[in-house]
Amino acid sequence: MRTLLIFALLFTLPAFAGEGDLHLKDGPGKQLVEANCSMCHSLDYIQMNSPFLDRKGWEASVNKMIKAMGAPVAETDIQKIVDYLASQYGK
Numbered sequence: 001m002r003t004l005l006i007f008a009l010l011f012t013l014p015a016f017a018g019e020g021d022l023h024l025k026d027g028p029g030k031q032l033v034e035a036n037c038s039m040c041h042s043l044d045y046i047q048m049n050s051p052f053l054d055r056k057g058w059e060a061s062v063n064k065m066i067k068a069m070g071a072p073v074a075e076t077d078i079q080k081i082v083d084y085l086a087s088q089y090g091k
Contacts, residue, residue, distance in 0.1 A: 029084025
């Protein structure tokens with residue numbers, strides 16, 4: 001019962017944090033980023049990291065999410081995701 005309560009809280013807390021109002025910038029690849037990245041974490045991480053990451057930084061971050069964290073991103077989507085992040089949120 002306790003575990004169920006913890007999972008319920010984890011999935012409802014983002015709604016209380018106002019993340020439902022977060023909108024990423026429009027551009028090619030936006031839907032891929034929304035679909036893939038939000039499976040594991042809030043999309044506000046993208047905006048929080050944007051002042052620090054250039055293309056190489058976003059490439060490294062996406063590859064870390066896939067290789068170290070096990071994010072199930074299709075091989076064909078990786079470059080499109082990096083392109084979107086670098087063009088819309090790169091420094």
